[in-house]
Amino acid sequence: MSKLHIKKGDIVFVNAGTDKGKTGRVVKVIVDKQRAIVEGLNMVTKHAKPNAKNPQGGREQVEAPIHISNLNVVDPKTGKPTRVGRKKVDGKLVRISKKSGEVIK
Template identity: 65%
Template structure:
């Protein structure tokens, strides 16, 4: 299992698939599956039985996981897709955008 270049609360752009070009905030990263759930991306319809939370039941639209390889971080300076460099300062790891050299927070 390798370390992933995308973390929760990062802003990413979709590189491939039906949502190509859309941007969103990462809600959850599934490290074991190498997937991420991104806000407003890869929306699927799911049918739900009536429950205490949803007494009506019916069809619910929600985000499905998308593979990490289809996502790229957004450069904080230019707002375009960028690759990531890892720099270590003591025990602290800093992610740097390859295009602009800016730190990704």
């Protein structure tokens, strides 16, 4: 399995889907399914049975995973979506922005 261009904590731009054009922070990356959960985006309604925490039950809004091919990392310098490259800096492989050449944390 190859490395993914997105990590937890990245600010990403959504290229496709109902939330196209929006940005958000990655909460979780599901590597084996190549998906990411982005904070506040791709919200779906889940029906919950009554339980100890929620005695009434009901409907709750939760974030659904988005395929990483539909996400681009936001450039730290320009704030626009960019592709990600890899480069050796001081003997370490780091992610860089293809637009500005800036290192992505």
